[in-house]
Each structure stands twice: as structure tokens, then as C-alpha cells.
Amino acid sequence: MKGFRPRPGFVVQAYRFALDPNAGQEAALRSHCGAARAAYNWAVAWVTASWWQRRAEVSYGVPDAELTGWRPWSLPALRKEFNVVKRTDPRFADWWEDNSKEAYSTGLANASAAFDNYAKSKNGKRKGARMGAPRFKSKRKARLSCRFTTGTIRVDADGRHVTLPRLGTIRTHEPTHKLLARVRGGTARILSATVRHERGRWFVSFQTEVKRDIQRVARPGTVVGIDLGVKTLAVMADSTGEIRTVANPRHYDKALTQLRRASRAVSRRRGPDRRTGQKPSKRWEKANAQLTKIHHRVANLRADALHKLTTTVTRTYGTVVVEDLHVAGMLRNHRLARRIADAGFGEIRRRLSYKSRRNGCRVLAADRWYPSSKTCSGCGAVKAKLPLHLRTYTCDACGLVIDRDANAALNLAALAATAVTGTGVAGDQDTAQPVSKPRGADRKTRTTRTRRKAGPGRAGGATLPHQQQTETRDRTQAQAPTLW
Template sequence: MEIKRAYRFRFYPTPEQEVILARTFGCARFAYNHMLRLRTDAWYQRQERVGYHETSAALTALKKTPEHAWLNEVSSVPVQQALRHLQTAFANFFAKRAKYPNFRRKDGEQSAEYTTSAFKWDGNSLTLAKMKEPLAIRWSRAIPKGAKVTTCTVSKDTAGRFHVSMLCDDVVSAKQGSASQVGIDLGLTRFAILSTGEKIAAPNGFRKNEKKLAKLQRRLAKKQIGSANRRKAKLKVARVHARTADSRRDFLHKLSTRLINENQVIAIESLSVKNMQKNRSLAKSISDASWSEFVRQLTYKAQWYGRTLVGIDRWYPSSKRCSDCGHTVSKMPLNVRSWTCQECGSIHDRDVNAARNVLAAGLAVSAHGESVNPMSL
């Protein structure tokens, strides 16, 4: 199966490379914001639609003006790609997949995309346009030999770390078939409860750093705007957020990969996360759990490796239904963690019983050939 796969690495630029990247980020950000303002004003003032080709022509004219000659000091590819990203943002907005595009901030995450004409990749080193030396990349894993690198996206996060994402044309093969099947019930106290009875603890990355983060944010609020001390305090806050996001992403990838490797069929309950986050008491914990990202990873990994992922309707009474006899109780308050079936007398752990019911429902859906989309998360 041919796929597009991105390999992301951290790298450490030289002082000269850092200057070039800072200029490139600034030019790409300026082009994006300038053309966003151009398109917005054209619509609201003259009811005129401006597309990618018009913004590209406007950028060419802009580079010829003396006050914007600095746009020519960097590679033209990342600046041009910024206009393509803007076009994609508007396409997503008109298709109601995203909100109206926002202006990019100077103190936010920075990125620049290079296509094949703007970088050199020899299989061992990566050199970007306008740079004399290759990037000092920390190779945490190997890129498959013969894989064609189509684009490279260089980014700098708010914690000051540089990363490069290399998009490749790759081939994956289905994993060897497995007789194992599993149902997953997602939770907050326990991130996931499996139909096998295993309970996987939630990482609670944000909760663990919440007090430290609150302390650093209070210090940041007291610093004078524009001062060097404020920049230092802001960097400390960003580093805590980055560490939390990294630990969460690492946990989700390890768990999703393990489940894909061990099971042929995975059944999971579909949840409306956006609606659940309206609960003020649970919103922070739900966001920290990142269920949507977990299901996203399960979805594409199942497609890659020939596994079956089945989503169960969110209204399916998995917790209230006895997994032994099928009897369904009328009510099951959240504080009830174990219960006894009135019909068959089976004693159930609430979450394990729900996971078993999710698996049974998923197998029924799979057997009848019905299509259920788990990505309603």
C-alpha cells in the first residue's frame, strides 16, 4: 500500500542557519497575513473574490517594490507555499471544515515549507535553499532507503525548538493476521478499559504540571510587556506546555501501536467530544485525555496495517447492558462502578462490562458488513 508518511526530527541550526530561518519564517508569515488582509478587504469592501492566482500575482508585484525588496532575500518557495496554505485554509472554511483563517503571530509557532526544488536530500543529509551546510538533524529513526522526499517543513515551536518534517512516498504492508479482538471503553480516571479486563491508566500530563504551570503563568503576568524578563518567563511557560504535549503524544502513539499490533479487530465507542467539553467540570480532563487524537491514530494505523476498526454508536447502552445475558437496566448513574444483573446474577465491573459490550457490538457490525465511521469524535 502506497502512502504519504512524514518523518519528524529535531535539529540544531548554526547561528547563520538560524538567521536565515528567522528571515524565512518572517517572509512566509508576512505573505500569509498580507494576502489574508487583501482577500478579506476585497470581499467585505467590494464583494470581490480573490483566489490563489490573484494573490500570487500580487506577491510578484510586491517583491518589485523598493519597500518590500527584502522578500527576495530568502528562498521564494516557502513564501509561495504560504499562499497555497492560505488557499487551503479558505477552502476548508468554505467547506465548513474550519473557522475563518486567522493572522499568524510573530510570537507563535513558525513554519516554512520547502518543495523538492528548494532542498537537497542525498539519503543522509538535508540542505535547504540559501544554506551552505546541511542541517544538524538528530536522527531518532531511519528514513527508508529509496523513499522519495517530496516536501520538507521546518518549524520552530514556542519553546524555541527546531523541527523538520520530511514527507515521503512510502510503502507499508499489512501485518500478519491475528486472532485477537478487543473492545475499548474510553474514560477519564482510566484512559482506556479493554474487554480483556485490562485497565490502562490515564497519563494526566496536564494535571501533573498544572500547579507548576499556574505558578509560571502568575510570574509571567507580572512581567512588563516587551521586556526581556517577560520573554524569558514566556519561554518557561511554553516549555512546560511542550513537555506536556510530548508526553501525551508519546503515550498515545505507544498505546495505539500496541493495540494495532496485537488485535485484528478493534471496536471503540464513538463520542461527541465537543459536546462533552461543554461540561465545565470535565472539560479540562477531557482535553487532557485527547480521545480524538487517539482515535485518529487508530484509524490511519488500521488502514495501513490491514486491521479492522469499528466505531459503535454513542447511544449504544454499553454500560447498562449485561454482557452475559443481554439484559439492559433502565438507569446507571456514574457513581455506580459495579453492579449485579437482576436476570442472571452476574457481577459486573462497569467499565469492563462496557468494553465487552462494545466488542460484541463491533463484531456484529463487522459481520453484517455495515459501515460505521468512528471519526465522529
């Protein structure tokens, strides 16, 4: 819910279950999702009609005071107007009673949010990429989704069914005992339910307010630096000198043979053709379902592996330091794009962000331009260049020979102390960050040497960067990890 704040001691958490609807229930689910899409398209057309009318009047020389007024796009205004026209508009008059009111409210709420995002983006009040004006949703391409906020929304007592407004009781593909036990115990309250069709299967996601006590991490005083990569998914080095390697499972590469075979089978069948109106054959639908099943399994395996990795990290260490990777730019490398996408770098950072709040774990993001791989973890010397094919770091100053990823992880772990000491290499959440180019930016690393504080040893990771020379002072001011 937009603007909803949970009670003290509670958090908002989603419980997602796969559904096994029968033929009638699946038709009703598709009808509700189609109603949401139709309401969205109506709202877009109703609001933008005043825009085009004003543009035409301006071209005719109509004074500004006499122009047609702007139509509001707030959710209450859209609901009020839709309730007036739904009984008379030929697009809704014959079938709007077949679906729950929540289906139409879903489309209107999405349209209102889309117009808000467009207006804020145009006025410079919204971060991220520039957003265009809302457009109509295609019947063939739109994602089937519908949200319920009122009515009968519950998890049935048998643990294998859920009940939704107008849809009735639907069997779940998996047991719902985890959510059912919390609801019965009074530690969870269902706020809303969203049904969605993904990868050939229907899912229901319950947004709940859950009472969750903070579970302290196993090693609260330990700092860990995580260096992500393609050959090895993650190399973790903590402040005690322990280095742990997590292999890259490469689920997509392992399923590539099956995907190619299934894709050839789909291409040899008679598929749909929008130009001629040709409908797909039964064999094409069967082959396409098999291809979707393989993609679904790969996505589930990837999500499971990333959940296990991030959960283990946030339950073990008190402070986690990761890199601020420019994943969108990395995907432009056509030689590594497939493996980078399969690794899920962005998803790892997102999950570390919200899971850290459950355990009181602090997560820091190093500056994007911090040369973690080029800096020696022993003496602090920085190489000007370090090609990607060199997997072993050899320091020219002190002679340290160490794995490239392990060296980067040790440097990331050492950055955590600067968030407290304020030496300029790291900073707190409110530290001002310089504005950098969103695409194609490049910042070269100049050879320098970093002074170190006294510590127990070179490989232990406890020696922390303190102060750099004047020639790189302008660069180090931007190397403050951001607290999520």
C-alpha cells in the first residue's frame, strides 16, 4: 500500500504461493486481469484527451484563460469519473459487473501512479531515467496482474487453499502453513493480495504486516568485503583474514543445451503471426510451454542460490561492504553479457539491502571508482592498469602475490573503518556524492601509494587505508561507501 507504515516492531513482508486453478477459475483470473488493463487504458485516454484538446485550441489561437481545463489523474478523481461512465460506456456496460471492483481499481491506481511518475520526472523531482507519458497497454503484451485490497482475503485453515473476492477458493500448489501459523498466532495481518501470471503459472502474493524481532548476527564485530565476479560468483574476505570463495553455479549455461533444443522445436512449429492473423498450432503451444518451463526452472534455481548466499552473509557478519557495480554498462560487453546477467549482481545487492534490516547488519557500498582490484591489500600501492586476464595480483612495491579477487575483497573489507574514522575514503549515508556520467563514463587510475595504519598483518585485512597522496586526493573524496 502506498504510504503505509507498519506498526512499531512490525515489517511489511510478502508471502508468495503458486496456484492450481481449474479451467473456470483460470478464466475468471484472466477476466479480472483484463478488466484491470481496460480500466488503465480508459484512464490514460480520459486524462490525455484534455491534453490533446488544449493543444488543438492553442493552435487555433484560443486565449489561455479560455482553454479546456486539465483533467485530474488522482485516484479518487479517476474512480469518481469511472463510476459515472461504466454503466453507459459501450466498452464496459455489458461486462463490468462480471468482475470485482478491485480489478478496475487496480488499473486506475496504476494509471494514477504512472501519471504521477511522469509529472515528477518531467519536473526533475524523480530520480532515475526520464519517464515518458503513460501509453496504452497491449492485450497481447501486457502482464496479467490484479490486486485485491478489500473483501474476503484469507488463507484457508487446511493450508492448501486461499480465498479471494469474486474468485472464491483456489487451491495452492504448495502448502501455506508458514503464513497460516503467523495469522493464527496474531503475529501477521494480511493487507492485500496480488494475483499474477508469470512463466506459464499463476501466483498469489500476500502483502502482510509481520511482527519480526531483530535476530542478531553471529559475528557482530566482523567486517566482510564481497567481490563479485563471473568466474567466481563471490569472494568474501573478513577482517580476521579469512577468505571464502562461492562458486558460480551458472544455471543458464548448464541449461543452454536444453534451451537450444527446445527453441528449435518451437521454431519448427506453426506459431502466431500478427500480420496475417494466423493462430498458433497445438504443437507450437506445447513446444512453447516446454521452453517456458525450462526458463522457469533456471530462474528458480538462480533465485534460490542468491537467497541462500545473501541470507548466510546477513546472518553472519555485522558489516558488509560491496561494490557499486555499473551493471547496465557491464552488459554492453557482448562477450560477457550472458554470464553477467546469469550471475545477478544487481539482485545480490538488492537482497542484501533489505535482509540486512532483519538482523541489524550494516551494509556499505564502495564508490564506483574505488580501485579495489588495483590496490595492494598489503602496502596500499595502486596499479595504473590491471588487465582482466591477469587473475593474480603482484605488487611491484612490496612483492605481495595474491589472488586478484581476494585482494579486492580485502580492500573492500578495509573500507568499513573509514565510515567511522572519516578519513575521506569512506563516508556515512549523508556524505555528498559527486555526480558522475550515467553511461560510458571513464575514470583512469593513476599510480600512487596509500599509507596504512598500524595493524596485525598484511593479509589479515585489519590494515586500513588512511590517507592518500595529494595527486589523488580529488579522486579519493568520491570513494565513500554508501550506507543502505
